[in-house]
Amino acid sequence: xxxxxxxxxxxxxxxxxxxxxxxxxxxxxxxxxxxxxxxxxxxxxxxxxxxxxxxxxxxxxxxxxxxxxxxxxxxxxxxxxxxxxxxxxxxxxxxxxxxxxxxxxxxxxxxxxxxxxxxxxxxxxxxxxxxxxxxxxxxxxxxxxxxxxxxxxxxxxxxxxxxxxxxxxxxxxxxxxxxxxxxxxxxxxxxxxxxxxxxxxxxxxxxxxxxxxxxxxxxxxxxxxxxxxxxxxxxxxxxxxxxxxxxxxxxxxxxxxxxxxxxxxxxxxxxxxxxxxxxxxxxxxxxxxxxxxxxxxxxxxxxxxxxxxxxxxxxxxxxxxxxxxxxxxxxxxxxx
Numbered sequence: 001x002x003x004x005x006x007x008x009x010x011x012x013x014x015x016x017x018x019x020x021x022x023x024x025x026x027x028x029x030x031x032x033x034x035x036x037x038x039x040x041x042x043x044x045x046x047x048x049x050x051x052x053x054x055x056x057x058x059x060x061x062x063x064x065x066x067x068x069x070x071x072x073x074x075x076x077x078x079x080x081x082x083x084x085x086x087x088x089x090x091x092x093x094x095x096x097x098x099x100x101x102x103x104x105x106x107x108x109x110x111x112x113x114x115x116x117x118x119x120x121x122x123x124x125x126x127x128x129x130x131x132x133x134x135x136x137x138x139x140x141x142x143x144x145x146x147x148x149x150x151x152x153x154x155x156x157x158x159x160x161x162x163x164x165x166x167x168x169x170x171x172x173x174x175x176x177x178x179x180x181x182x183x184x185x186x187x188x189x190x191x192x193x194x195x196x197x198x199x200x201x202x203x204x205x206x207x208x209x210x211x212x213x214x215x216x217x218x219x220x221x222x223x224x225x226x227x228x229x230x231x232x233x234x235x236x237x238x239x240x241x242x243x244x245x246x247x248x249x250x251x252x253x254x255x256x257x258x259x260x261x262x263x264x265x266x267x268x269x270x271x272x273x274x275x276x277x278x279x280x281x282x283x284x285x286x287x288x289x290x291x292x293x294x295x296x297x298x299x300x301x302x303x304x305x306x307x308x309x310x311x312x313x314x315x316x317x318x319x320x321x322x323x324x325x326x327x328x329x330x331x332x333x334x335x336x
Contacts, residue, residue, distance in 0.1 A: 019054055019095075022045055022047070022052075025047045025048070026045045026046065026047040027045070027046050027047070027098050027099065027335060028043070028044070028045050028046075028054075028095060028096060028097045028098055029043075029044060029045075029046050029097055029098060029099045029100070029101075029332050029335050030042065030043045030044075030088075030092035030095070030097045030099070030100040030101075030332075031100070031101050031102075031103060031328050031331045031332050032085055032088045032089065032092070032100065032101070032102045032103070032127075033103055033105070033327065033328050033331075034063065034081060034085065034102065034103065034104040034105065034108060034117075034121070034129060035063070035104075035105050035106070035107075035162055035163055035164075036063055036064035036067075036105065036106045036107040036162060036163025036164035036165075036185060036187050036188075037060060037061075037062060037063070037064065037162070037163030037186065037187050037242070037300060038058050038059060038060045038061065038163075038242065039058070039059055039061055039063075039081055039084040039085060039088065040056070040057065040058045040242075040328065041055065041056065041057040041058075041088040041091060041092065042055070042056050042328040042329070042332065043055040043056075043091070043092055043095045043097060044329075044332050046332050046333065046335055049143075049147060049333045050147065050333075051144070051147060051325070051329045051332050051333050053329075054095065055091070055095060056257070057088060057091065058242070059084045060294075060296045060297070061077060061080045061081045061084055062077060062187070063077045063078070063081045063107050063108070063117075063163075064077075064106070064107040064163050064164050064185075064187045064188070064191075065077055065187070065191075066191070067107055067110075067111070067164075067187075067191075068188055068191050068192060070112070071110050071111055071112050072111065072112055072113050073107065073108075073111045073113055073114075073116065073117055075116075078116055078117050078120050079120060081117065081120075081121075082117070082120035082121050082123070082124040082125070083124060085102060085121050085124065085125050085127070085129075086121075086124040086125040089102075089125040089126075089127055099335060100127060101130065101331060101335075102121060102125070102127050102128070102129040102130065103129065103130050103131075103132050103331055104117065104118075104129050104130065104131045104132070105131075105132060105134075105137055105162065105164070105165070106134070106162060106163065106164025106165040106181075106183075106185060107163070107164045108129075108131050109131050109132070109133065109134070110164070110183075114131060117129070118131070133181070134165055134167065134180070134181020134182075135179050135180070135181060137160075137165075137167055137181060137327055138158075138160075138167040138168070138169045138179035138180065138181055139169070139176060139179055139330070140326075140327050140328075140329075140330030140331045140333075140334065141158055141160050141167055141169055141240055141241075141326045141327045141330055142156070142158055142169045142171050142176050142179065142330065143176075143329070143330035143333050143334065144240070144323075144325045144326040144327060144328065144329030144330035144331075144333065145158055145238055145240055145323050145325055145326055145330075146171065146174045147325060147329060147330075147333060148323055148325050150263075150321075150323075151236060151238065151321075151323070152174065153173050153174060154172075154173075154234075154236050155170075155171075155172045155173075155230045155234055155235045155236065156169075156170065156171055156172075156235070156236050156238055157169070157170050157223070157227065157235050157236070157237050157238070157315075157317065158170070158171075158238050158239075158240060158326075159237065159238070159239050159240075159244075159308065159311055159320075160239070160240045160241040160244075160326060160327065161184075161185065161186060161239075161241060161243040161244070161304050161307045161308060162185050162186070162241060162242075162243075163185045163186050163187035163188070163300070164183070164185040164187060164188050165181045165182060165183055165184065165185050165188075166181070166182050166184040166185060166307060167179070167180070167181050167182075168180055168182065168219060168222075168223055170223065170226055170227065172230065177226060178222075178223065178226050180222060182214070182218065182219060184211075184214060184307065185303075186243060186300040186301075186303045186304040186307070187300060187303075189207065189210075189211075189303040189306075189307075190299060190300055190302070190303050193206060193207050193210060193303075195207075195280075195302060197283055197284050198281065198282060198283040198284075198286075199280045199281075199302065203280075204280055204306075207303070207306055208306075208310065211306060211307065211310050212310060212314065215310055215311065215314045216314060220314060220315070223315075224315075227315075235317060236321060237312070237315075237317045237318065237319070237320050237321065238320070238321045238322070238323050239267075239308060239320050239321070239322055239323070240322075240323045240324070240325070240326030240327070241326055241327065242297075243300075243301070243304035243305075243307075243308065244308060244320070244322050245262050245322065245324055246292070246293060246294075246297060246301055246304070247265075247267070247272070247275060247301075247304070247305060247308065247322075248261075248262045248263075248265035248267075248322045249262060249292035249293070250275065250279075250290060250291070250292040250293050250301075251265055251267075251271075251275060251292070252265060252292060253291040253292050254291070254292045255291065255292075259324050262322055262324055263321075263322055263323060263324060265322050266319045266320070266321055266322075267308075267312075267318070267319055267320040267322075268318050268319050268320075269309070269312045269313060269318045269319075269320075272305070272308060272309050272312060272320060273309055273313075275305060276305040276306060276308075276309040279301055279302060279305050280302060280305075280306075284298055284299065287299075287301065308320065
Protein backbone atom coordinates (compact mmCIF):
# COMPACT_ATOMS: atom_id res chain seq x y z
CA UNK A 1 0.00 0.00 0.00
CA UNK A 2 1.75 3.20 -1.10
CA UNK A 3 1.78 5.98 1.45
CA UNK A 4 2.28 9.58 0.38
CA UNK A 5 5.02 11.43 2.24
CA UNK A 6 6.92 14.61 1.47
CA UNK A 7 9.51 12.64 -0.49
CA UNK A 8 6.90 11.02 -2.74
CA UNK A 9 5.14 7.67 -2.46
CA UNK A 10 6.71 5.32 0.07
CA UNK A 11 5.93 1.63 0.03
CA UNK A 12 5.17 0.26 3.49
CA UNK A 13 7.86 -2.38 3.00
CA UNK A 14 10.63 0.10 2.26
CA UNK A 15 13.59 0.11 4.68
CA UNK A 16 13.89 3.24 6.78
CA UNK A 17 17.28 4.12 5.32
CA UNK A 18 15.49 5.15 2.10
CA UNK A 19 13.84 8.01 4.01
CA UNK A 20 16.59 10.14 5.59
CA UNK A 21 16.07 11.92 8.89
CA UNK A 22 15.10 15.53 8.38
CA UNK A 23 17.26 17.19 11.03
CA UNK A 24 17.65 17.83 14.73
CA UNK A 25 14.24 19.50 15.13
CA UNK A 26 12.46 16.37 13.90
CA UNK A 27 11.58 13.18 15.74
CA UNK A 28 10.61 9.92 14.06
CA UNK A 29 7.72 8.57 16.13
CA UNK A 30 5.02 5.93 15.93
CA UNK A 31 1.52 5.51 17.29
CA UNK A 32 -0.33 2.19 17.47
CA UNK A 33 -4.07 2.74 17.74
CA UNK A 34 -6.00 -0.12 19.39
CA UNK A 35 -9.60 0.42 18.32
CA UNK A 36 -12.81 -1.52 18.69
CA UNK A 37 -12.62 -2.86 15.15
CA UNK A 38 -8.98 -2.52 13.99
CA UNK A 39 -5.42 -1.93 15.11
CA UNK A 40 -3.66 0.79 13.12
CA UNK A 41 -0.04 1.96 12.88
CA UNK A 42 1.29 5.36 11.86
CA UNK A 43 5.02 6.06 11.63
CA UNK A 44 5.84 9.70 10.92
CA UNK A 45 8.41 12.45 11.22
CA UNK A 46 7.19 15.05 13.70
CA UNK A 47 8.32 18.62 14.44
CA UNK A 48 6.43 21.42 16.23
CA UNK A 49 3.03 19.93 15.44
CA UNK A 50 3.82 19.06 11.82
CA UNK A 51 3.38 15.38 10.98
CA UNK A 52 4.78 13.83 7.79
CA UNK A 53 3.51 10.24 7.40
CA UNK A 54 5.97 7.56 6.36
CA UNK A 55 4.15 4.29 7.02
CA UNK A 56 0.53 3.35 7.73
CA UNK A 57 -0.92 -0.08 8.37
CA UNK A 58 -4.26 -1.44 9.51
CA UNK A 59 -5.43 -4.89 10.51
CA UNK A 60 -8.90 -5.82 11.68
CA UNK A 61 -8.92 -7.78 14.94
CA UNK A 62 -12.52 -6.94 15.97
CA UNK A 63 -11.56 -6.43 19.60
CA UNK A 64 -15.15 -5.46 20.34
CA UNK A 65 -16.79 -8.59 18.96
CA UNK A 66 -19.37 -9.97 21.37
CA UNK A 67 -18.45 -7.19 23.78
CA UNK A 68 -21.56 -5.19 24.44
CA UNK A 69 -23.67 -7.71 26.35
CA UNK A 70 -21.31 -7.87 29.35
CA UNK A 71 -18.61 -5.33 28.40
CA UNK A 72 -16.01 -8.08 28.54
CA UNK A 73 -13.28 -8.49 25.94
CA UNK A 74 -13.00 -12.02 24.58
CA UNK A 75 -9.72 -13.85 25.25
CA UNK A 76 -9.18 -14.64 21.57
CA UNK A 77 -9.77 -11.00 20.59
CA UNK A 78 -7.31 -9.84 23.25
CA UNK A 79 -4.59 -12.24 22.09
CA UNK A 80 -5.09 -11.42 18.42
CA UNK A 81 -4.98 -7.69 19.15
CA UNK A 82 -1.83 -8.04 21.27
CA UNK A 83 -0.17 -10.02 18.46
CA UNK A 84 -0.84 -7.27 15.93
CA UNK A 85 0.42 -4.60 18.36
CA UNK A 86 3.66 -6.59 18.76
CA UNK A 87 4.01 -6.92 14.97
CA UNK A 88 3.50 -3.18 14.55
CA UNK A 89 5.98 -2.41 17.32
CA UNK A 90 8.60 -4.40 15.39
CA UNK A 91 7.71 -2.52 12.21
CA UNK A 92 8.13 0.79 14.04
CA UNK A 93 11.53 -0.23 15.40
CA UNK A 94 12.69 -1.11 11.87
CA UNK A 95 12.09 2.53 11.00
CA UNK A 96 14.37 3.63 13.87
CA UNK A 97 11.65 5.52 15.71
CA UNK A 98 12.62 7.39 18.84
CA UNK A 99 9.27 7.00 20.56
CA UNK A 100 6.28 4.70 20.19
CA UNK A 101 2.97 5.16 21.95
CA UNK A 102 0.16 2.63 22.11
CA UNK A 103 -3.29 4.12 22.64
CA UNK A 104 -6.50 2.19 23.22
CA UNK A 105 -9.95 3.67 22.72
CA UNK A 106 -13.64 2.81 23.11
CA UNK A 107 -13.80 -0.94 23.79
CA UNK A 108 -10.73 -0.85 26.04
CA UNK A 109 -11.97 2.04 28.16
CA UNK A 110 -15.39 0.42 28.68
CA UNK A 111 -14.12 -3.12 29.35
CA UNK A 112 -14.50 -4.69 32.78
CA UNK A 113 -11.37 -6.75 32.02
CA UNK A 114 -9.31 -3.89 30.63
CA UNK A 115 -6.28 -5.04 32.63
CA UNK A 116 -6.15 -8.32 30.66
CA UNK A 117 -5.73 -6.41 27.40
CA UNK A 118 -3.06 -4.10 28.83
CA UNK A 119 -1.11 -7.02 30.26
CA UNK A 120 -1.28 -8.94 26.96
CA UNK A 121 0.04 -5.91 25.08
CA UNK A 122 2.84 -5.39 27.62
CA UNK A 123 3.77 -9.08 27.49
CA UNK A 124 3.92 -9.37 23.70
CA UNK A 125 5.32 -5.97 22.74
CA UNK A 126 7.04 -4.72 25.94
CA UNK A 127 5.05 -1.50 25.52
CA UNK A 128 2.59 0.11 27.93
CA UNK A 129 -0.75 1.05 26.41
CA UNK A 130 -2.59 4.24 27.32
CA UNK A 131 -6.37 3.93 27.61
CA UNK A 132 -7.53 7.38 26.61
CA UNK A 133 -10.84 9.12 27.24
CA UNK A 134 -13.28 9.88 24.46
CA UNK A 135 -12.57 13.56 25.03
CA UNK A 136 -8.83 13.04 24.49
CA UNK A 137 -9.57 11.04 21.36
CA UNK A 138 -11.72 13.90 20.06
CA UNK A 139 -9.08 16.52 20.88
CA UNK A 140 -6.37 14.63 19.00
CA UNK A 141 -8.72 14.22 16.02
CA UNK A 142 -9.16 17.99 15.91
CA UNK A 143 -5.40 18.61 16.18
CA UNK A 144 -4.78 16.22 13.30
CA UNK A 145 -7.43 17.74 11.02
CA UNK A 146 -6.46 21.32 11.85
CA UNK A 147 -2.91 20.58 10.66
CA UNK A 148 -4.30 20.14 7.12
CA UNK A 149 -3.76 23.40 5.16
CA UNK A 150 -7.21 22.96 3.54
CA UNK A 151 -8.90 23.56 6.87
CA UNK A 152 -6.51 25.95 8.62
CA UNK A 153 -8.39 28.78 10.29
CA UNK A 154 -11.84 27.47 9.27
CA UNK A 155 -14.84 26.71 11.46
CA UNK A 156 -14.85 22.90 11.56
CA UNK A 157 -17.35 20.30 12.73
CA UNK A 158 -15.51 16.98 12.78
CA UNK A 159 -17.30 13.65 12.74
CA UNK A 160 -15.31 10.49 13.42
CA UNK A 161 -17.26 7.24 13.41
CA UNK A 162 -15.42 4.37 15.07
CA UNK A 163 -16.30 0.83 16.04
CA UNK A 164 -17.50 1.65 19.55
CA UNK A 165 -17.96 5.41 19.63
CA UNK A 166 -18.47 8.51 17.52
CA UNK A 167 -16.67 11.77 18.18
CA UNK A 168 -18.20 15.16 17.45
CA UNK A 169 -15.65 17.95 17.61
CA UNK A 170 -16.09 21.65 16.87
CA UNK A 171 -13.45 24.33 16.61
CA UNK A 172 -12.83 27.71 15.04
CA UNK A 173 -9.56 29.24 13.81
CA UNK A 174 -7.59 26.21 15.03
CA UNK A 175 -9.08 26.57 18.53
CA UNK A 176 -11.03 23.65 19.99
CA UNK A 177 -14.40 24.76 21.42
CA UNK A 178 -16.39 21.54 21.86
CA UNK A 179 -15.61 17.85 22.03
CA UNK A 180 -17.68 14.86 23.02
CA UNK A 181 -17.57 11.13 22.45
CA UNK A 182 -20.92 9.36 22.12
CA UNK A 183 -21.45 5.61 22.52
CA UNK A 184 -22.49 5.28 18.93
CA UNK A 185 -20.29 3.02 16.82
CA UNK A 186 -20.32 0.68 13.83
CA UNK A 187 -19.59 -2.54 15.72
CA UNK A 188 -21.79 -1.50 18.66
CA UNK A 189 -24.80 -0.95 16.37
CA UNK A 190 -24.07 -4.00 14.22
CA UNK A 191 -24.18 -6.26 17.28
CA UNK A 192 -27.23 -4.64 18.87
CA UNK A 193 -29.22 -4.45 15.60
CA UNK A 194 -27.86 -7.11 13.22
CA UNK A 195 -29.55 -6.88 9.79
CA UNK A 196 -30.69 -9.73 7.62
CA UNK A 197 -28.65 -10.76 4.58
CA UNK A 198 -29.44 -8.91 2.43
CA UNK A 199 -30.78 -6.14 4.67
CA UNK A 200 -34.51 -5.55 4.56
CA UNK A 201 -36.50 -2.32 4.60
CA UNK A 202 -37.56 -3.25 8.13
CA UNK A 203 -33.88 -3.54 9.17
CA UNK A 204 -33.23 0.00 7.96
CA UNK A 205 -36.35 1.43 9.59
CA UNK A 206 -35.46 -0.23 12.91
CA UNK A 207 -31.95 1.22 12.86
CA UNK A 208 -33.25 4.64 11.92
CA UNK A 209 -35.80 4.55 14.75
CA UNK A 210 -32.90 3.96 17.16
CA UNK A 211 -30.37 6.29 15.54
CA UNK A 212 -32.49 9.37 14.81
CA UNK A 213 -33.65 9.93 18.43
CA UNK A 214 -30.04 9.71 19.62
CA UNK A 215 -29.10 12.37 17.07
CA UNK A 216 -32.15 14.53 17.80
CA UNK A 217 -32.32 14.37 21.59
CA UNK A 218 -28.73 13.74 22.75
CA UNK A 219 -26.37 15.10 20.11
CA UNK A 220 -28.09 18.03 18.37
CA UNK A 221 -29.05 19.89 21.59
CA UNK A 222 -25.39 19.93 22.58
CA UNK A 223 -23.93 20.98 19.23
CA UNK A 224 -26.47 23.23 17.46
CA UNK A 225 -26.27 26.09 20.02
CA UNK A 226 -22.51 26.15 19.49
CA UNK A 227 -22.78 26.07 15.71
CA UNK A 228 -25.29 28.93 15.69
CA UNK A 229 -22.58 31.23 17.03
CA UNK A 230 -21.13 30.92 13.53
CA UNK A 231 -22.94 31.48 10.28
CA UNK A 232 -24.01 27.88 9.68
CA UNK A 233 -23.08 28.08 6.00
CA UNK A 234 -19.47 28.80 7.00
CA UNK A 235 -19.10 25.65 9.11
CA UNK A 236 -17.11 22.98 7.26
CA UNK A 237 -18.20 19.39 7.92
CA UNK A 238 -15.22 17.01 7.90
CA UNK A 239 -15.27 13.24 8.25
CA UNK A 240 -12.20 11.48 9.53
CA UNK A 241 -11.31 7.92 10.47
CA UNK A 242 -11.60 4.58 8.75
CA UNK A 243 -15.33 4.61 8.00
CA UNK A 244 -15.37 7.80 5.94
CA UNK A 245 -12.14 6.78 4.15
CA UNK A 246 -13.89 3.54 3.17
CA UNK A 247 -16.92 5.44 1.89
CA UNK A 248 -14.64 7.62 -0.24
CA UNK A 249 -12.74 4.55 -1.48
CA UNK A 250 -15.99 2.88 -2.50
CA UNK A 251 -17.14 6.05 -4.22
CA UNK A 252 -13.89 6.14 -6.22
CA UNK A 253 -13.64 2.37 -6.70
CA UNK A 254 -10.08 2.35 -5.35
CA UNK A 255 -8.03 -0.83 -5.39
CA UNK A 256 -5.53 0.48 -2.79
CA UNK A 257 -5.12 3.30 -0.31
CA UNK A 258 -4.68 6.60 -2.16
CA UNK A 259 -4.60 9.57 0.21
CA UNK A 260 -4.91 12.20 -2.52
CA UNK A 261 -7.92 10.60 -4.19
CA UNK A 262 -9.66 9.84 -0.89
CA UNK A 263 -9.27 13.44 0.27
CA UNK A 264 -10.54 14.74 -3.08
CA UNK A 265 -13.95 13.17 -2.46
CA UNK A 266 -16.71 15.55 -1.38
CA UNK A 267 -20.10 14.08 -0.45
CA UNK A 268 -23.33 15.98 -0.87
CA UNK A 269 -26.12 14.49 1.21
CA UNK A 270 -27.73 13.22 -2.00
CA UNK A 271 -24.52 11.46 -3.05
CA UNK A 272 -23.99 9.86 0.36
CA UNK A 273 -27.65 8.86 0.59
CA UNK A 274 -27.33 7.11 -2.76
CA UNK A 275 -24.25 5.24 -1.58
CA UNK A 276 -25.93 4.27 1.69
CA UNK A 277 -28.98 2.95 -0.17
CA UNK A 278 -26.79 0.97 -2.57
CA UNK A 279 -24.89 -0.70 0.29
CA UNK A 280 -28.11 -1.48 2.15
CA UNK A 281 -29.59 -3.11 -0.97
CA UNK A 282 -26.69 -5.55 -1.39
CA UNK A 283 -26.04 -8.94 0.16
CA UNK A 284 -22.90 -9.47 2.22
CA UNK A 285 -21.36 -11.40 -0.68
CA UNK A 286 -22.06 -8.51 -3.05
CA UNK A 287 -20.55 -5.97 -0.66
CA UNK A 288 -17.44 -8.15 -0.28
CA UNK A 289 -16.93 -7.79 -4.04
CA UNK A 290 -17.41 -4.01 -4.03
CA UNK A 291 -14.30 -2.15 -5.32
CA UNK A 292 -12.81 0.01 -2.57
CA UNK A 293 -14.34 -2.03 0.27
CA UNK A 294 -12.17 -4.67 1.99
CA UNK A 295 -14.16 -7.87 2.43
CA UNK A 296 -13.63 -7.90 6.21
CA UNK A 297 -15.30 -4.46 6.48
CA UNK A 298 -18.34 -5.40 4.40
CA UNK A 299 -20.54 -5.86 7.48
CA UNK A 300 -19.67 -2.73 9.50
CA UNK A 301 -19.93 -0.41 6.49
CA UNK A 302 -23.72 -0.69 6.78
CA UNK A 303 -23.90 0.96 10.18
CA UNK A 304 -21.01 3.32 9.35
CA UNK A 305 -22.74 4.67 6.25
CA UNK A 306 -25.96 5.04 8.23
CA UNK A 307 -24.40 7.17 10.97
CA UNK A 308 -22.77 9.57 8.50
CA UNK A 309 -25.86 9.86 6.31
CA UNK A 310 -28.23 10.51 9.19
CA UNK A 311 -25.87 13.06 10.77
CA UNK A 312 -25.80 15.04 7.50
CA UNK A 313 -29.59 14.85 7.22
CA UNK A 314 -30.27 15.86 10.82
CA UNK A 315 -27.77 18.73 10.95
CA UNK A 316 -28.61 20.01 7.45
CA UNK A 317 -24.89 20.42 6.85
CA UNK A 318 -23.21 19.63 3.56
CA UNK A 319 -20.98 18.87 1.84
CA UNK A 320 -18.96 16.32 3.79
CA UNK A 321 -15.21 16.67 3.21
CA UNK A 322 -12.86 13.75 3.90
CA UNK A 323 -9.57 13.90 5.77
CA UNK A 324 -7.19 11.04 6.40
CA UNK A 325 -5.43 13.14 9.03
CA UNK A 326 -7.07 12.72 12.40
CA UNK A 327 -6.71 10.99 15.72
CA UNK A 328 -3.35 9.31 15.07
CA UNK A 329 -1.84 12.44 13.55
CA UNK A 330 -2.96 14.41 16.61
CA UNK A 331 -1.49 11.82 18.97
CA UNK A 332 1.90 12.18 17.25
CA UNK A 333 1.70 15.98 17.05
CA UNK A 334 1.19 15.89 20.83
CA UNK A 335 4.69 14.41 21.11
CA UNK A 336 6.33 17.57 19.73
